[in-house]
Amino acid sequence: MIRKTLPLLLLLPALVFAVTLDGWMDVQTGGDSLSPEPGRLELGGMLGTENWVLILEEQYSYEDTSGIVPKFLNTYSQTDIDLIVNAGPVTINPDLCWTVDLGDKPEMVLPVQAGVAYREGFIRPGLSLAADISEDFLLFASGFYWNRDLKQEDGYDLAWTEFRVNGGISCETQGFTLTMSGLHHKTKSDFIDYESTWGRFDIALSTEPQSLPANFYVTGDVTYSFYDGTNFLGNDLSDRFTSRIRLVRMIIPSLAVNTTFESVFDYDGVIRLACTSAESRILYRFMRSREVPSVITLSGKLSTSSIRTERAALFSRINFYRGLSLLLNAEARSTPTSIAGAGDTRKRIMFGPGLEYQLGSTLRVWGIIEQERTDLEEVEVWWRVRTGLEFYPGSLSF
C-alpha cells in the first residue's frame, strides 16, 4: 500500500505546482413599471496550469414576461464547463453546456411548422481542436451536438436536435490573414418529420497594415460566403460578400476617433445590395492620473438593410473622489418594432445619471436611474433602475 501511495504523494506537489485558481461574479438587475424584475447572476471559476485550464461558469437568469417587448423566458440556470488542454502545437477544448428551466412557465418557441412549443432546457456537448502546423498556418475545427427539449402543449416531445461542425485553415503572413473554412449545420425533429440542412464555405482575407503614420490604425477584411441551403420559406440562401474597414485615429493622446464602414452584397445570379452600415465613435479620456480615469464616449451608427436602424449614444464617467465616479448615459434609437399599434419603427430616447464605485480591478458596483421615452401610439414615459456588481477577487497560485 505504501509502495503504491508514496510515488503518488511525491508526485502530487509537482502536479499541483503553479496551479492557478481564478473566480469572478457578475450581478445585474433592474426594471421599470412594465418589466419589473429582470436579473442575471453569473458565477465563474477557472483552475489551470500552463498545460490545461478548466473553466466552470454558472448563470442564473430571470426575465419577466410583462414587458412592452414580449419575452418568452422565465427563470433558468445555465452551466458551462470547458476544458482546454495544450499538447504542444495542438489545443483540445471539449465543453459541455446545459440549461435547466427553473420557472413555472417554460420558454415558448415557434419551431417552424410545429406550432407552439415549450423549451424546458437543452444540453450541448461540443469539441474544438486547433493545431499550429507551422509558424504561419493554423488548422482548426469545432462542432457540437445540441439537444433542445421542445415539447408541444399536449406534452409531445419534438425530439429537436441540431448538429453543427466547422473547420478550416488560416495562413498569416506580412500583415495579411487568409482563412478558408466550411460549416455544416443540420436541424432535425423526428416527431414533426422536419429536417433542414445548410452549409457555408467562407474565403476571408483580413489585413492590418503595419506601415502607417503614427497614431493611425486600420483593419480591413473581406469575406465571400458560398451558401448551400434554404431559409424558412424554402428560398435558396444567397451567397454573400461582406467587406468591412475600421479606421482608428488618435488625434491627441486623450482623444481617439474610431470609424467602421461595412457593406454587404448578396449574389444569387444577380448582385444585390444587402446592407450598408457606418459607425463612428469618439473617445475622450481625461484626468488619467486619478484612481479611475474619466471618459466621455460619443457614438453614432446608421445601418440600412431590409430594415433601417439609427443609434446615437453618449456615455460619460467622471471620477470625483477615489473610486467614486458619476455616470451619465444618454441614447436615442430608431429600430423596427413588433409592438402592436406602434407603427413600423420604434423611436426611443433614454437618459439617466448614475453612480459607480471601483476598487481597483477587484470590485465594481454601479447603478443608473434612467428614463425612457418611447413613441408608440402615444409617447410613453417610464423610469428604470439598472444596477450591477462585478467582483473579481484575483488569482490564487499554489
Add this chain to the structure above:
Amino acid sequence: MTPYAKIFVILAAVPVLLLACKGPVESTQLIVDTDACTGCGECVEVCPYGAIEVIDGDAVIDPSLCHFCYRCVEQCPEGAIY
C-alpha cells in the same frame, strides 16, 4: 493624417454613406456585428423561433430558422443586429 490616408478614408466613406442614406434594400439575412455583440443573450430570449444562440461569446443567427420578426434588432442593447 497623410494625404494618402485622407483620400483613402474619403474613398471608403463616401459610397457607404450614400448607400446608407438610400433607404431599405433587399436582404436575405440579418447581420450580427461581432465587434459590438457582448454575448448578453437578450436576443436569444426574445427570439420566438429559437433561431439565435450565443456561441463562443457572439450571437449566431440560424438563417434557416430566422423569420425576420426583428425582435432581436429591437431588443439588442448594443444595436449589434441589423
